[in-house]
Amino acid sequence: MKTLFTPEPAKIRKAVPQTEFETLFEMELSERSTLGHKPGQFVEVSVFGVGEAPISVSSAPAPSMPTFELCVRKVGNVTNALLSMKKGDHVGIRGPFGNGFDVNLFKGKDIIFVAGGIGLVPLRSFIREVLNHREDYNRVFILYGCKRPKDILFEDELMSWGSLEGIDLQTTVDIAGDDWKGNVGVITTLMPRLSLDPPKTEAVIVGPPVMYRFVISELKKRLVSEKNIWVSLERKMKCGVGKCGHCQMNGVYVCSDGPVFNYAALKEIPEAI
Amino acid sequence: MKQYVVEKPGIRKSVEEELKRKKVCAPVKQENSANFSAIHSFEEIVWGPPQTVIPPKKYFLPTSENILSFRKRDGGFEVEALNAAEEIVLFGVHPCDLNAIYLTDRIFAEKNQDENYLAKREKAVLIGVDCLTPCSPEAVCLRMDGLNPGDRFDLFLTDIGDVYFVEAASRKGEEFLRGEGRPASEIDHRKLSSVRKQRDELFDQEEKKLLPDYNDLPGLMKRNYVHAVWEEHGEKCYGCGSCNMVCPTCYCFDVEDYMRVDLENGFRKRFWDGCMLEDFAKVASGENFREERFDRLRHRTNRKLNYLFDKWGQSFCTGCGRCIKACLTHIVSPLEIANEIFQRQSV
Amino acid sequence: MARDMQVNVHHIARVEGHGNIVIDVQAGELKKVELDIVESPRFFEAMLGGRRYPEAPQITSRICGICSVGHATASLRALEDALGIEPSMQTLLLRKAILEAETLQSHVLHYYFLVVPDFFKVPSVIPLASSHPDVVKRALRMKRLADDIIAMIGGRHPHPISMAIGGFTHMPGEGEVRAAISDLKEVLAKDVPPTIELFASLSFPAFERKTDYVSLTHPEEYALYEGAIHSSETGETRHRDYKSKVKEEVVLHSTAKHAKGPFKPYMVGALARFNNNSDKLMPGAEAAAKRLGLFAQNYNPYLITLAQVVESVHNIERMIYLFEEILDSGLKEEDKGQIVAGWSGKVAEVKKCWGVGAVEVPRGTLFHEYRIEGELISGANCVIPTAQNLANIEEDMKELVPKVLDKPKEEITLLLEMLVRAYDPCISCAVHMLKVDFI
Amino acid sequence: MADRPKVGFFSFTGCEGCQLVVLSMADRLLELLGAVEVVNFREASSYKCDDYDIAIVEGAISRVREITELIEIRKRAGTLIALGACAHVGGINCMRNFANQFEIKKEVYGDKASNFDSFLAQPLDAIVKVDHYARGCPPSRDGEEFLEIVVALMQGKRPYIPNYPVCVHCKMKGNVCVFHKERPIACLGPVTRAGCMAACPSFGNACIGCRGLAGKPNLNAHQQTMEEAGLTPEETMKFYRMLNGMMEVGK
Numbered sequence A: 001m002k003t004l005f006t007p008e009p010a011k012i013r014k015a016v017p018q019t020e021f022e023t024l025f026e027m028e029l030s031e032r033s034t035l036g037h038k039p040g041q042f043v044e045v046s047v048f049g050v051g052e053a054p055i056s057v058s059s060a061p062a063p064s065m066p067t068f069e070l071c072v073r074k075v076g077n078v079t080n081a082l083l084s085m086k087k088g089d090h091v092g093i094r095g096p097f098g099n100g101f102d103v104n105l106f107k108g109k110d111i112i113f114v115a116g117g118i119g120l121v122p123l124r125s126f127i128r129e130v131l132n133h134r135e136d137y138n139r140v141f142i143l144y145g146c147k148r149p150k151d152i153l154f155e156d157e158l159m160s161w162g163s164l165e166g167i168d169l170q171t172t173v174d175i176a177g178d179d180w181k182g183n184v185g186v187i188t189t190l191m192p193r194l195s196l197d198p199p200k201t202e203a204v205i206v207g208p209p210v211m212y213r214f215v216i217s218e219l220k221k222r223l224v225s226e227k228n229i230w231v232s233l234e235r236k237m238k239c240g241v242g243k244c245g246h247c248q249m250n251g252v253y254v255c256s257d258g259p260v261f262n263y264a265a266l267k268e269i270p271e272a273i
Numbered sequence B: 001m002k003q004y005v006v007e008k009p010g011i012r013k014s015v016e017e018e019l020k021r022k023k024v025c026a027p028v029k030q031e032n033s034a035n036f037s038a039i040h041s042f043e044e045i046v047w048g049p050p051q052t053v054i055p056p057k058k059y060f061l062p063t064s065e066n067i068l069s070f071r072k073r074d075g076g077f078e079v080e081a082l083n084a085a086e087e088i089v090l091f092g093v094h095p096c097d098l099n100a101i102y103l104t105d106r107i108f109a110e111k112n113q114d115e116n117y118l119a120k121r122e123k124a125v126l127i128g129v130d131c132l133t134p135c136s137p138e139a140v141c142l143r144m145d146g147l148n149p150g151d152r153f154d155l156f157l158t159d160i161g162d163v164y165f166v167e168a169a170s171r172k173g174e175e176f177l178r179g180e181g182r183p184a185s186e187i188d189h190r191k192l193s194s195v196r197k198q199r200d201e202l203f204d205q206e207e208k209k210l211l212p213d214y215n216d217l218p219g220l221m222k223r224n225y226v227h228a229v230w231e232e233h234g235e236k237c238y239g240c241g242s243c244n245m246v247c248p249t250c251y252c253f254d255v256e257d258y259m260r261v262d263l264e265n266g267f268r269k270r271f272w273d274g275c276m277l278e279d280f281a282k283v284a285s286g287e288n289f290r291e292e293r294f295d296r297l298r299h300r301t302n303r304k305l306n307y308l309f310d311k312w313g314q315s316f317c318t319g320c321g322r323c324i325k326a327c328l329t330h331i332v333s334p335l336e337i338a339n340e341i342f343q344r345q346s347v
Numbered sequence C: 001m002a003r004d005m006q007v008n009v010h011h012i013a014r015v016e017g018h019g020n021i022v023i024d025v026q027a028g029e030l031k032k033v034e035l036d037i038v039e040s041p042r043f044f045e046a047m048l049g050g051r052r053y054p055e056a057p058q059i060t061s062r063i064c065g066i067c068s069v070g071h072a073t074a075s076l077r078a079l080e081d082a083l084g085i086e087p088s089m090q091t092l093l094l095r096k097a098i099l100e101a102e103t104l105q106s107h108v109l110h111y112y113f114l115v116v117p118d119f120f121k122v123p124s125v126i127p128l129a130s131s132h133p134d135v136v137k138r139a140l141r142m143k144r145l146a147d148d149i150i151a152m153i154g155g156r157h158p159h160p161i162s163m164a165i166g167g168f169t170h171m172p173g174e175g176e177v178r179a180a181i182s183d184l185k186e187v188l189a190k191d192v193p194p195t196i197e198l199f200a201s202l203s204f205p206a207f208e209r210k211t212d213y214v215s216l217t218h219p220e221e222y223a224l225y226e227g228a229i230h231s232s233e234t235g236e237t238r239h240r241d242y243k244s245k246v247k248e249e250v251v252l253h254s255t256a257k258h259a260k261g262p263f264k265p266y267m268v269g270a271l272a273r274f275n276n277n278s279d280k281l282m283p284g285a286e287a288a289a290k291r292l293g294l295f296a297q298n299y300n301p302y303l304i305t306l307a308q309v310v311e312s313v314h315n316i317e318r319m320i321y322l323f324e325e326i327l328d329s330g331l332k333e334e335d336k337g338q339i340v341a342g343w344s345g346k347v348a349e350v351k352k353c354w355g356v357g358a359v360e361v362p363r364g365t366l367f368h369e370y371r372i373e374g375e376l377i378s379g380a381n382c383v384i385p386t387a388q389n390l391a392n393i394e395e396d397m398k399e400l401v402p403k404v405l406d407k408p409k410e411e412i413t414l415l416l417e418m419l420v421r422a423y424d425p426c427i428s429c430a431v432h433m434l435k436v437d438f439i
Numbered sequence D: 001m002a003d004r005p006k007v008g009f010f011s012f013t014g015c016e017g018c019q020l021v022v023l024s025m026a027d028r029l030l031e032l033l034g035a036v037e038v039v040n041f042r043e044a045s046s047y048k049c050d051d052y053d054i055a056i057v058e059g060a061i062s063r064v065r066e067i068t069e070l071i072e073i074r075k076r077a078g079t080l081i082a083l084g085a086c087a088h089v090g091g092i093n094c095m096r097n098f099a100n101q102f103e104i105k106k107e108v109y110g111d112k113a114s115n116f117d118s119f120l121a122q123p124l125d126a127i128v129k130v131d132h133y134a135r136g137c138p139p140s141r142d143g144e145e146f147l148e149i150v151v152a153l154m155q156g157k158r159p160y161i162p163n164y165p166v167c168v169h170c171k172m173k174g175n176v177c178v179f180h181k182e183r184p185i186a187c188l189g190p191v192t193r194a195g196c197m198a199a200c201p202s203f204g205n206a207c208i209g210c211r212g213l214a215g216k217p218n219l220n221a222h223q224q225t226m227e228e229a230g231l232t233p234e235e236t237m238k239f240y241r242m243l244n245g246m247m248e249v250g251k
C-alpha cells in the first residue's frame, strides 16, 4: 500500500561538502527513471527515525535521469542527520512538490537572478535550465550575496557561469577579510551597475526574508514591473501537499500554491513578506 | 434524497442491528458534558444537549495516528505505509458537525488526496440528528449557517413527535434503515416544517445575533485585517490551542518520527496541531511568521470567516460553540469578533 | 582475639535514600554503632503549614516515591478524621485495593531487586537480566501489574492523582477492573509459586533478637488501611493516641528523626504485621508462610524479606477479593458533592480541628496528624516507618556485631548491609530523617 | 555518541520516585538495558563507577555538599539529563524557600536545628548546565518521555518536547475541563508545559504544574481565569509555588 505520505527509496550517490554547513548531494531514485521536476520545485526528504524536510531540487530538469541534486544546510534534526550521511546511505523521497517556475514565461526575456545565501540552491536549478537552453533566453544577470566569502556555494560553478558570454555574474559579501577582492556590501549595492531593459526583464529572487523587501524596492526603482518579479518563499512544512496547514500565509499555501510566487499577487498577501 | 417516516422503536432496532455488526459511535454522557464514544447499547446515546467536548473529526483525523512504519534492513529501510480504517456508524451527529465534516472532506479530497483521512471517511456511515433545542448556551449554529445540514449525511433524523422524519441521502443511509418506515406523506412534511420553524424560533431568540451580513464576512475580515480588536483579544490569549483542538473544522497536523530504543524500528506519527500554538509557523532558522498571539488569533478567525469561506463559499465556523466554551479567557468566538469589528468600524 | 575495626559503609546501595553505617570496635569492644542518615532533610511538616488542606495528599505523596499512595492515604484519613467525613463503601474498597497494590510493588521491588542480588552475589539486578532472565522478567511482570493497578485506580504511580477527600475524582471502568482480576489470577497461578520456591531455597543469616512489634490490627482483616495500633508488648491504642506509643527524637548523626516507643525501640513493617496479624492472612499467603517456614512469633529481622513474600501473596489475593466485592455491588460514579480535590473553589469553612491518619505502608505504620484552621493547615506531624525502625536497627547491630567479630571485615560489612536492607529502609521518607561507617 | 553509551543515575534531594519510574518500565527497561550500559544506579545497584557518558540526575540541590557532587558529575558527563521536577524546577522542595529557614528547621528539629546544614532548594541548572529535561513529578508518561530523550540522544537528534500548554493534550483526550466541572477546580494547565498527556485532568483533578511553565505563558490571563474561579492572586502564586518554586519562564 502507498499513501500520500509514503516516501520512495533513494540512495545517496555523492555527497560533496560545499561549506562548513552545506553539502551537495546527488540522489538516485531506486524505483523511478526520473524525478521529473521543474526548476523551483522541492522534494520532501526523509531520514527515517529522524523526520522529513522540504529541500529544493538544485539540479536542472533531466527527463531521462534517475538522479538529481539537493544542497542542504544543517540547521536542525533532519538536516543535521543528512549531513552526517554518506555515499550509499538510504533516504526517502516524496515529490516533486510545488508549482516551480514556468520557464515559458521567461523565454526571450532578460533574466535577473538574485540569490542570497542558500537561496542560490533553488535558483541553480533554473539557472542550469537556462544555460542548457541558452538560445531560448536573452541576457542573464546573476547576483549572489553571502555573509562571508567562506559561505559561498558552488564556487567553481559560479566562476564558470561568469565566464560565459551574455552572462553577467556579480557577487558580494557582507563581511570580508583581506583576501577577498570582490564586492563588499548588501546585495542591493550590486543593482545600480546593471543596464536594464525593464519591459523585457524578469527578476527572480530567492533569499532570506529580509532580503526580499530591499531587492524588490530597488527593482521597482529601476522600473521593473511588479508582475515581472518572481520570488520563492520558505515556510515551515510538515506535509508538502497542502494539508497540514503550517506553510499557510493568509489564504495561501506555500507548498501547493507556491513556493514560487509572482510579486504582483504576493503583494496582496500581508503575511508573505 | 428520499424521505421516510420511521417509528421510534424502528430506529432503535436499526441501531441494535448495527451494533451486532459494526462499531457504533455516538455522543455519550461524560460527567456534566458528553463525548463521542463507542456504544454498547442504545440507551447510552445522548440525544441533543449537551454538546460533545470534542467533535467527531477524531474518527477521521485521529488525535495521533501512525502513518508509516520503518525498520532497518540490508543497510537501508523497509518502509510500510499505515492506514488503519474500520467500518463505523457515527450516530447522533449534530448538523454543525455534519457541515464541518462536509467541509473537511473537501479539504482532504482536494488535489493531493489524503488517503489516511479518506479511507476512514469512506468506511463511516453518518447518521445525523436534528437539534431541536440549542445544545449549549454558546451554540451559534443558526447564525453561522451550521444548523441546516442540506444533504451532508447518509441519514438524518428529525423528531416530529411520535415518529422520526428521516432523510436518506445515500445508499448507506437506506441500508441502515433495513426497510423500516414508510415514505413521508404531505402531512409528515407539514409536521417537519412546523417543527423546524419552532426550532428556528428557539434558536433565534438567543441574544447572540450576527450583526454583519453573513455573506460579507470575508469582506469584513479583509477590510479589517488591521484592527485594534486583534491586539486587544490577543493580549488575553493563552496560546493554548484549545480552540483549535475542539473545532470541527480545524484539521492542521504535525508529523514526527519515533524510534525504538534498538534504533532499528520506528514509526512516523501525525497528530493534531493548532495554528494558535507558538511554534506552529516557526521555521528552523528561528523566524516565526506569526510570532504574536494576536497574529495567530487573526489567522484562526480569518481561516474560519475569510480564507476558507472565500475558497469554498461557506463559513468554516459552523457555529458549534465549542471554542467559545473552551476558551477560558472568552476571546475566541468568531461571531463575537465579527460583531465587535462590525460595530467598531461603523462608528 | 581482641581486634580493632572501623567499618564505614557510605551510601548503602540498594536502599531507597541515602544512609551510612558507622561501627567502631576497639580492642574487641564495640564502642559505637550508628546508622547515619545523610539524606537531605526535606521539611515536609513545615512546608505543609499554611497550605490549603485539600492539597495535603498531593504534597505528602511527594515525601516518598515508593509509598506515595500510602502517604496520600494517611493524609486523607487524617483530613477526614479532622473534618468528620465518611467516604463511601466503594471508596473504602478502592483505597484498600490501591494500598494492597502499592505494598505489592514495593515488596517485589525490595525482595527481587534489592535482596536477591545479595544471594546471587552480584551488585545489582542488571547482570541478572542476562544471567537469570526468567527471574528478572517475573519480577518485572509482578511489579508492572501492581503499578498498573495503582494507575488504574489512582491515575499513575508514583504520586496518585484521583485520591481526594471524600472519594475518587475518577473511577476505573468495569472492564478495567475485570481485566485486573484476571491478570492478578494469572500472576497468582504463574509467578507466585516460583517466587515462593526461590525464596524457600535461600538461607538467611540466623540471628534473633526479640523486640516490640508494632502494627495496626483489625478484627476482620489483615490490617493495612484501618485498625487500632497494636504493640506486642503493650497492647492496643486508638489511632488518635499514637503519641503514647511513638515518640520521635532528634539524633545528631541522622537527618531523620528516630522514633521510639515510650520504653524501648520497636519494629514496624512486614515482620511486625506478620507477627501481630498472621491469623488474618488469605489462604494462599498462609500456605506460602508454611512453605517458607515462617511462623509467628518470629524474631529474626533478616526474615522481614520472607514476611514480605508472604504479604505479597496476600496482597494479590486481597485485591482479587476487593475487586470482586466492588463489581458485585456495581461500580458507581462517586457523589461529586462530597469530594474535595485540589483548589476546588471555596472549600467548606472549618473551625479549628485536628485529626490523625494511621495506615500500614510497605515499611510499617505511617502516621499523619494535622491541625486545620479555616482553609489552612496550621500544624502537621508525619511519623515515617523507617524513622521508627532506625533505633531498632541500631539495637540489632549492637547485638549482632559482637557475635560476628571473628569474621572477616567484608563479611561483617555484608551482614550489616543485609540487615539494614532487610528493613527495606526508605530514607527518602526522611521527612525528618541512612550510612555504614565502621570508624 | 558511543554505540552503547554509559549511563549513570544520581540522586539528590527528592523522593526517589523518578528512579522508581525508570525501574518500573518493565519491558522497556530491559530494552534500554540492552541499548545502554548502566554504570551507576544506586537505587538498584551497589556497583559504582565514575566513567559515564550520560548522567541522569534526579532531585533538587539543597545542601552544600550536593553542589560539589553535582559539579563533579557535570565534569565527567558529556550529557546531563535532569530527571523529574525536583531536578528541573526544584519541585516540591522549593515550597520551603518561601518561609523563614531557621523557623522551618526549628519546627522539625527543635532546638537541635542549627546542627543540620540545608539552604534554599534549587534546581540543577541553578548550578550547572543541564542539556535535557525529563520533566514531571513523576517523570511524564511512565518515563516514556525520558526514554524518548535517551533515544534521541543516541540518534544525535533534539528530542521532541512540546512547549505549548497542557490544555492541548487535555482537549485531545476529550476531557471535561476541570474549570467546567459541576464543582469547578482551578487548574494550572493553561500555563504549564504539555507532555504528560494531561495526566491530572484526565483523572479528574487539576494540573498542578509539575512540568514547569509552558513557552511564553500568559500569566496575566491566568490570574484572571483563577480569579474567576475564586482564587486571589496570592493564592494563585501559592499554587504555582507548590511544585514550581523556582519558576523560570520558558524553561
Ligand SMILES: Cc1cc2nc3c(=O)[nH]c(=O)nc-3n(C[C@H](O)[C@H](O)[C@H](O)COP(=O)(O)OP(=O)(O)OC[C@H]3O[C@@H](n4cnc5c(N)ncnc54)[C@H](O)[C@@H]3O)c2cc1C
Binding pocket: A042, A051, A052, A053, A054, A055, A056, A057, A071, A072, A073, A074, A075, A076, A077, A078, A079, A080, A118, A121, A122, A233, A234, A235, A236, A237, A259, B279, B281, B282, B283, B284, B285, B286, D158
Ligand atoms: C520549499 C522549501 C525549500 C527548501 N529548500 C531547502 C534547500 O534546498 N536546502 C536547505 O538546506 N534547506 C531548504 N529548506 C529549509 C529546510 O526545509 C529546513 O531547514 C528544514 O526543514 C529544517 O528541518 P530540520 O529537521 O533540520 O530542523 P528541525 O529540527 O525540524 O527544526 C525545525 C523546527 O524545529 C524548531 N526548532 C529548531 N531548532 C530549535 C531550537 N533550537 N529550539 C526550539 N525549537 C527549534 C523550529 O520550530 C523549527 O521550525 C527549504 C524549505 C522550504 C519550505
Ligand code: SF4
Binding pocket: B243, B246, B247, B248, B249, B250, B304, B316, B317, B318, B319, B320, B321, B322, B323, B324, B334
Ligand atoms: S470556530 Fe468555534 S464555534 Fe466555530 S466551528 Fe470552530 S469550534 Fe465551533
Ligand code: SF4
Binding pocket: B236, B237, B238, B239, B240, B241, B242, B243, B244, B276, B297, B326, B327, B328, B329, B330, B331, B332
Ligand atoms: S483563543 Fe482562547 S482557546 Fe484559543 S488559544 Fe487563545 S486562550 Fe486558548
Ligand code: SF4
Binding pocket: B242, D166, D167, D168, D170, D171, D175, D176, D177, D178, D179, D187, D188, D189, D190, D198, D201, D207
Ligand atoms: S482541565 Fe486544565 S489543562 Fe485541561 S483544558 Fe482545562 S485548564 Fe486546560
